[in-house]
Amino acid sequence: MMVQGCTSDAGKSVMVAGLCRVIARHGTLVAPFKPQNMALNSAVTIDGGEIGRAQAVQAQACNLEPHTDMNPILLKPSSDTGAQVIVQGHVVTAMQAAQYHDYKKVAMTAVIESHTRLQAKYTKIVVEGAGSPAEINLRANDIANMGFAEKVDCPVVLIADIDRGGVFAHLVGTLDLLEPSEQQRVVGFIINRFRGDIGLLESGLTWLEQRTGKPVIGVVPFLRDFFLDAEDAISTAQVNSQNSQKFKVVVPVLPRISNHTDFDALRMHPDVDLQFVSVDQHQIEADLVILPGSKNVLGDLAALKAAGWDKILKRHVRYGGKVIGICGGYQMLGGLISDPDAVETNLGSAHGFGLLATTTVLHPEKQLKRVSGAFINPQVNKSADNKSIVSGYEIHCGITSPIEGSNEVEGGSKALIDLGEGKTDGLVNADGTVLGSYLHGLFDTPVAANALLQWAGLESNQGADLDVIREHQLERLADCLEECLDATFINSLKGH
Numbered sequence: 141m142m143v144q145g146c147t148s149d150a151g152k153s154v155m156v157a158g159l160c161r162v163i164a165r166h167g168t169l170v171a172p173f174k175p176q177n178m179a180l181n182s183a184v185t186i187d188g189g190e191i192g193r194a195q196a197v198q199a200q201a202c203n204l205e206p207h208t209d210m211n212p213i214l215l216k217p218s219s220d221t222g223a224q225v226i227v228q229g230h231v232v233t234a235m236q237a238a239q240y241h242d243y244k245k246v247a248m249t250a251v252i253e254s255h256t257r258l259q260a261k262y263t264k265i266v267v268e269g270a271g272s273p274a275e276i277n278l279r280a281n282d283i284a285n286m287g288f289a290e291k292v293d294c295p296v297v298l299i300a301d302i303d304r305g306g307v308f309a310h311l312v313g314t315l316d317l318l319e320p321s322e323q324q325r326v327v328g329f330i331i332n333r334f335r336g337d338i339g340l341l342e343s344g345l346t347w348l349e350q351r352t353g354k355p356v357i358g359v360v361p362f363l364r365d366f367f368l369d370a371e372d373a374i375s376t377a378q379v380n381s382q383n384s385q386k387f388k389v390v391v392p393v394l395p396r397i398s399n400h401t402d403f404d405a406l407r408m409h410p411d412v413d414l415q416f417v418s419v420d421q422h423q424i425e426a427d428l429v430i431l432p433g434s435k436n437v438l439g440d441l442a443a444l445k446a447a448g449w450d451k452i453l454k455r456h457v458r459y460g461g462k463v464i465g466i467c468g469g470y471q472m473l474g475g476l477i478s479d480p481d482a483v484e485t486n487l488g489s490a491h492g493f494g495l496l497a498t499t500t501v502l503h504p505e506k507q508l509k510r511v512s513g514a515f516i517n518p519q520v521n522k523s524a525d526n527k528s529i530v531s532g533y534e535i536h537c538g539i540t541s542p543i544e545g546s547n548e549v550e551g552g553s554k555a556l557i558d559l560g561e562g563k564t565d566g567l568v569n570a571d572g573t574v575l576g577s578y579l580h581g582l583f584d585t586p587v588a589a590n591a592l593l594q595w596a597g598l599e600s601n602q603g604a605d606l607d608v609i610r611e612h613q614l615e616r617l618a619d620c621l622e623e624c625l626d627a628t629f630i631n632s633l634k635g636h
Contacts, residue, residue, distance in 0.1 A: 141159075141264075141265075141266055141267065141294065141295050141296075141297065141633075142266075142267035142268070142269060142288070142289050142294045142295065142296045142297070143155050143156050143159070143266065143267065143268055143269060143296075143297050143299055143330075144269035144272075144273050144285050144286075144289075144296050144297070144298055144299070145269060145271070145272060145298070145299050145300070145301075146272055146274075146298065146299070146300040146301075146310035146311060146313075146314045147271075147272055147300070147301065147304075147310065148271050148272070148373075149301070149373055150299050150300055150301045150332060151299055151301055151332040151333065151360075152268050152269060152299060153194040153197075153198070153268060153368075153371045154368055154617065155299055155330065155332070155360075155621075156172055156174075156198050156266050156267075156268040157172070157194075157197055157198045157201040157368060157614060157617065158201070158614070158617040158618055158620070158621045159266050159621065159633060160172055160198050160201040160202045160266050161201040161202075161614045161615065161617065161618040162618045162621055162622055162630065162633055162634070163202075163264055163266070163633050163634065164201065164202045164203050165615075165618060166634045166635075168263050168264055168634065168635050169261070169262045169263045169264070170202050170262055170263065170264040170265070170266060171199070171202055171204060171210060171258050171261070171262040171264075171265050171266075172195055172198030172199060172201070172202060172210050172265075172266055172267075172268065173195075173209075173210055173211075173254075173255060173258060173265050173266070173267045173268070174192060174194070174195050174210070174211045174267070174268040174269075174270065175212065175213060175251045175255070175267070175270075175283050175284055175288045176212075176213040176214075176215065176247070176251070176270050176283050176284040177191070177192035177194070177195065177211050177213070177214050177215070177270060177371075178214075178215040178216075178217065178223070178270065178372070179192045179193065179194070179214070179215075179216070179371050179372040180216055180217065180372060180396065180397065180398040180399070180435050181193035181194070181369070181370060181371060181372055181398065181399050181400065181401050182214065182216070182398070182399065182535060183195075183196035183206055183533065184508050184509065184510050184533040184534070184535060185205070185206045185207050185208050185210075185229060186205040186206065186207060187207055187208055187229065188229070188508055188509075189208035189226075189228065189229015189230055189508065190208075190214060190226055190229050190230070190506070190508055190535060191206055191207075191208055191210055191211035191214055191229065192211045192214055192371065193369050193370075193371065193399070193401055194268070194369065194370075194371035195210045195211040195268075196369075197368055197369050197610065198210070198266075198268075200610060200611075200614070201614050208228045208229030208230075208254070209228070209254035209255075209257050209258050210254075210258070212227065212228050212247075212250045212251050212253070212254035212255075213225070213226070213227060213247050213250065213251060213283065214226040215240070216398070216435050217396065217435065218234065218396060218435050218436045218439075218484055218485070219396075219436065219439075221236050221237050222234060222235065222236045222237070223235060223237075223240070224435070225240065225243070225247075227247065227250050228250055228253075228254060229508075230506075230508075231504075231506050241278075241280070241281065242281075244281040244282070244283050245281055247283055248281070248283045248287075248288075248291070251283050251288060252291065252292070255292060263635070264633070264635070267288070267289075267294060269284060269285040269288075269296075270284035270285065271284065271285070272285070272314060273285035273286045273296075273314065273318060273322070274313070274314045274317035274318065276317065286318065286319075286322045286325070289322070289325055290321065290322065290325070294325070295325060295326075295327045296322075296325045296326050296327065297326070297327060297328055297329070297330055297357060298311060298314060298315065298326050298328075298329050298330070299329070299330045299331075299332055300314075300329070300330075300331060300332065301332050301333050302331050302332065302333055302334050302359075303332075303333035303334075303335065303362060307331055308344060308347070308348055311329055311331075311348060311352070312348070312351060312352060315352055315354070326354055327354070327355075327357075328354055328355040328356065328357040328626075328629070329348065329352075329354060329355070329356050329357060330356075330357050330358055330359075330360060330625070331345075331356065331358075331359045331360065332360045333360065333361075333362045334359045334360065334361055334362060335361070335362045338359060341359065345359070355626070357625055357626045357629050358621075358624045358625035358626055358629070359624060360620065360621065360624055360625075361620065361624065363616070363617070363620060366613060366616070366617070367404070367408070367609060367610075367613050368610065368613055368614070368617075369401045369404065369610070370400070370401060374393060374397065374400050374416060386411055386412060386413035387411055387412050387413065387427050387428070387593065387596075387597070387598040387600075388413050388415070388425065388426045388427050388428070389403075389406055389412055389413065389414045389415070389426060389427065389428045389429075389430060390415050390417055390424055390425075390426035390428070390429050390430070391403055391414065391415070391416050391417070391429075391430045391431075391432055392416075392417055392418070392419050392421075392429075392431065392432075392444065392449070393416050393417065393418060393419065394419065394431075394432060394434050394440040394443065394444070394468075395419070395436070395439065395440055395443050396434050396435040396436040396439065396440055397432050397433065397434060397440075398432070398433040398434055398435045398467070398468070398535075399432070399433045399466075399467070399535070399580045400416070400432055400433075402432065402433070402466055402580050402581065402582065402583065403416075403430070403432070403583065404584075404604075404606060405583040405584050405585075405589055405603065405604045405606050406583055406589070406604075408604035408606075408609065409589065409593075409600075409602065409603060409604050410602050410604075411593075411598060411600045411602055412593070412598070419443055419444060419447045419449070420447050422447070422448060422452065424452055424456065426456070426461060427461060427462065427596060427597050427598070428461065428462045428463070428464065428593075428596040428597070429452075429453065429456055429461060429462075429463050429464075430463075430464045430465070430466065430469065431444075431463070431464070431465040431466070431468075431469025431470075431472055431473065432466055432467075432468070432469050433466055433467035433468045433469060433535075433536075433580065434467070434468030434469065434472075435468075435484070436484050436485055437468040437471050437472065437477060437479075437484060437500075437502070437538070438477060438479060438484065438485045438487040438488075438489075438490050439484070439485050439487065440468065440472075441472050441477070441490055441492065442487070442490065444472070449493075450493055453493055453495065454493075454495075457495065457573050457574065461573075462573055462574070462575075462595070462596040462597065463495060463573065463574045463575075464574075464575055464576070464577075464582075464592070464596075465496075465574075465575075465576040465577075466576070466577060466578075466579070466580065466582060467534075467535070467536050467577075467578055467580060468536070468538075469576070470496075470540065470566065470567075470576030470577055470578060471492065471498075471500040471538050471540055471576075472492045472493060473492060473493055473495045473496045473498075473574060473576050474492045474493075474494070474495075474496045474497070474498030474499060474500060474540065474576070475491060475492055475494060475496075475497065475498060475499050475543060476489060476490075476491055476492070476499045476500070477489060477490055477491070477492055477499075477500045477501075477502070477538075478499075478500070478501045478502065479501075479502040480501070480502075481502070481503070481504050483502045483503065483504055483537050484502060484537070495569065495574045496567050496569055496574055496575075496576055497542055497543040497567075497569070498540050498541060498542055498543060498567060498576070499540070499541055499543060500538045500539065500540045500541075501538065501539055502537045502538045503537055503538070503539060504537070505537070506535065506536065506537050507534050507535070507536050507537070507578075508533075508534065508535060509533065509534045510531075510532075510533045511531065511532060511533065511534060511559050511565070511579065512529065512530065512531035512532075512559075513529075513530060513531075513557045513558045513559040513560060513565070514529055514530065514557065514558050515530060515556060515557055515558075515588070515591055516554075516555065516556070516557065516558040516564070517554050517555065517556050517568045517575075518554075519568050519572035519575075519595060520556065520568065520575070520591055520592065520595045521591060529585070529587055529588065530557055530579065530582060530585070530587075530588040530591075531581065531584075531585065531588075532579035532580050532581030532582055532584070533579070533580050533581060534565075534578045534579060534580070535580060536578055540576075540578070542567060554567070554568060555567060555568075556568055556575055556576075556577050557577065557579065565577055565578055565579055566578065566579070572595070575595075583603075584605075584606045584607075585603070585605060585606075586601075586602075586603025586604065586605055587603070588603075589603040589604070590602075590603050
């Protein structure tokens with residue numbers, strides 16, 4: 141079965157995760173599948189590839205390790221018109237939008253190969269569409285929505301978000317713009333994020349069913365305080381708390397920010413006020429500033445410099461603040477960054493902020509690794525008995541190296557994390573005010589988050605365990621769907 145949406149952010153990713161958990165909790169082998177995803181939030185799979193973050197969460201809903209077949213085509217935008225094309229977990233090339241439009245014929249082969257392999261292993265597959273199936277300009281060679289559904293003869297459920305308004309126009313208009321065979325493929329509607337008295341909606345539901353001849357499978361209520369990792373969207377107004385007593389963490393929203401889910405654990409930390417801020421926001425009041433990952437490091441570095449962040453960061457450190465850089469943010473904190481093969485941009489090279497004694501060279505071959513280790517820098521791991529275990533994943537094209545013989549390195553700047561087998565990650569400057577790491581997921585476990593926050597100045601032992609939170613929310617979502625969706629529909633998912 142395939143879930144398609146009338147718009148982006150209609151709730152497709154969450155719905156697929158919930159339906160996967162409903163099926164899995166009743167003992168049926170189920171897997172998620174998204175033919176094509178465009179997102180800068182990604183995850184490393186068990187087979188050493190890269191897929192959209194949402195599909196990794198959906199795999200967890202199925203009690204599975206994520207696999208590249210669950211998202212065979214991943215597009216990671218590096219500009220408004222270009223993207224890195226990842227096929228079955230690995231980079232193929234970078235393309236402009238017009239080039240990719242023609243490439244979709246080739247991409248469909250990989251999509252069908254992955255889908256076929258999943259079919260051979262699992263009893264049910266819940267498929268997520270992308271955007272809307274009614275985008276007229278994107279219909280040719282479609283692999284993301286109805287093009288795929290028609291190819292594999294898959295029934296479709298259409299979902300719309302009532303919270304944004306116009307839900308009946310969304311559903312009727314989308315259906316009307318489909319081809320007759322595609323319209324027949326739609327087996328029903330789900331209305332998402334409803335608040336209020338359901339009785340006031342019933343006349344509209346009756347009209348919708350009479351107008352289209354399609355059943356309303358269910359109305360899903362707006363779930364307050366609900367959390368699952370975001371597929372891609374981010375809100376610059378996303379603030380945990382305005383409590384002036386809380387530890388303030390600021391993250392600038394880069395033009396090509398990637399893996400902003402790195403900060404979900406901080407958003408949920410009871411003692412932290414996390415704020416995503418615009419690059420153009422010049423007045424920064426924070427205890428800790430974190431530079432996030434980026435899909436276009438040189439381009440985003442230029443945007444930060446143009447907005448005066450070189451002065452902002454140096455002033456922040458001078459007055460006692462701490463700075464962390466993750467992945468692309470780590471690269472920006474150092475010295476020269478070179479992109480000789482134009483992996484991300486044609487800008488060539490640029491100097492970073494000079495807060496860490498490093499140089500970085502971008503290479504075409506992407507580093508994709510799940511890793512675990514322990515904080516070893518005495519600035520972060522202050523107790524000999526506290527191993528401060530940390531785990532995460534690396535997704536980057538850069539190789540970052542300390543500058544040998546620099547005053548900073550000679551003065552005691554040391555690696556941040558021991559990864560075992562003689563390998564380390566990251567760096568802390570000699571003053572203990574700036575650190576960088578390639579690891580996404582640095583804050584995901586309480587022990588690691590608390591070690592970093594204590595280094596930054598917050599004495600706290602109350603971290604948020606994202607795995608526990610995610611499991612609770614998946615169960616909560618599945619309970620909700622079993623209650624509000626049509627019983628016949630739910631039983632068909634269970635195989636009854």
